[in-house]
Amino acid sequence: MNEKQAKIEQLKKEKNAVIMAHYYVADEVQDIADYIGDSYYLSDVATKIDADVIVLCGVSFMGESAKILNPDKTVLLPDDSADCPMAHMATVERIEEVRREYEDVAVVCYVNSTAELKTCSDVCVTSANALKIVQALPNKNIFFIPDQNLAHYIADKLPEKNFIFNDGYCHVHHTLTAEQIQAAKTARPTAKVLVHPECKPEVTALADYIGSTSGIIAYAKQSTASEFIVVTEMGVMHELQKQNPDKKFYTAGNMQICPNMKKITLDKIITALETNAPAVNLNEEFMKKALAPMERMLVLSK
Numbered sequence: 287m288n289e290k291q292a293k294i295e296q297l298k299k300e301k302n303a304v305i306m307a308h309y310y311v312a313d314e315v316q317d318i319a320d321y322i323g324d325s326y327y328l329s330d331v332a333t334k335i336d337a338d339v340i341v342l343c344g345v346s347f348m349g350e351s352a353k354i355l356n357p358d359k360t361v362l363l364p365d366d367s368a369d370c371p372m373a374h375m376a377t378v379e380r381i382e383e384v385r386r387e388y389e390d391v392a393v394v395c396y397v398n399s400t401a402e403l404k405t406c407s408d409v410c411v412t413s414a415n416a417l418k419i420v421q422a423l424p425n426k427n428i429f430f431i432p433d434q435n436l437a438h439y440i441a442d443k444l445p446e447k448n449f450i451f452n453d454g455y456c457h458v459h460h461t462l463t464a465e466q467i468q469a470a471k472t473a474r475p476t477a478k479v480l481v482h483p484e485c486k487p488e489v490t491a492l493a494d495y496i497g498s499t500s501g502i503i504a505y506a507k508q509s510t511a512s513e514f515i516v517v518t519e520m521g522v523m524h525e526l527q528k529q530n531p532d533k534k535f536y537t538a539g540n541m542q543i544c545p546n547m548k549k550i551t552l553d554k555i556i557t558a559l560e561t562n563a564p565a566v567n568l569n570e571e572f573m574k575k576a577l578a579p580m581e582r583m584l585v586l587s588k
């Protein structure tokens with residue numbers, strides 16, 4: 287254990303804190319996490335944590351979700367400028383407009399969204415449970431915010447539903463093209479292609495497996511294939527290599543990096559634990575309203 291890791295261990299004990307991390311954060315941050323997973327796992331585990339302080343190593347919407355699910359705990363986000371641009375790519379005004387237009391509409395909110403958007407939504411989803419949850423909803427009309435690509439992926443599988451699309455996207459995934467995936471396939475013809483559903487339909491069309499970060503990691507582990515093209519943010523490579531030292535993982539085209547996830551460092555975690563800041567603070571009324579769609583997600587995804 288190096289000096290910084292030892293310091294974090296000591297502070298965790300002093301503060302009765304746990305560290306939660308997403309697979310896209312830097313490798314050394316993943317290595318000190320008590321809990322690591324995809325967005326669904328992080329939300330679910332947040333309801334079961336017995337600690338006074340949660341250090342959320344990820345982007346703001348993840349910190350906000352942990353706080354909404356644990357209003358009495360201190361939730362620290364080691365860099366509060368680590369934000370997901372897509373989380374802001376829908377508006378309350380547009381939700382209200384769609385609600386006026388379609389009487390029976392369900393507003394389905396990808397968890398990659400601000401707490402404000404959650405307060406006006408009917409149910410939250412993550413990439414791991416969106417299909418199951420939307421399928422289970424009684425509503426025919428579905429307004430899916432903010433991600434257009436996850437919405438299209440689900441809509442294609444549920445022709446009985448009428449989707450109203452929103453034009454949000456993740457810049458890390460949306461910029462990948464079918465040509466890049468084709469080129470990677472040509473270079474590694476036996477490799478399986480693992481794709482996150484935030485990619486465009488032309489990219490998911492070329493996948494052998496489509497799923498959340500945890501889904502991608504689980505697929506690679508159980509697969510008999512020995513080579514994989516990984517079409518998501520490069521942080522997942524760390525866990526993929528750890529779990530599968532004899533398998534080979536390749537990127538498609540340029541390295542896909544989420545600059546906001548990479549803002550979380552060991553030094554910032556130490557400072558957060560020492561100073562109890564930056565902490566996630568949300569208005570109580572607001573948190574109550576945002577909790578309902580989050581809890582509905584946790585129930586419907588079981």
Ligand code: 13P
Nearest residue numbers: 324325326412413498499
């Ligand atoms: P997962 O829920 O699959 O981990 O994805 C979160 C995310 O931010 C994808 O860009």
Ligand code: SF4
Nearest residue numbers: 345370371456458544
């Ligand atoms: Fe947001 Fe994309 Fe980064 Fe995920 S990878 S946190 S969706 S910007």
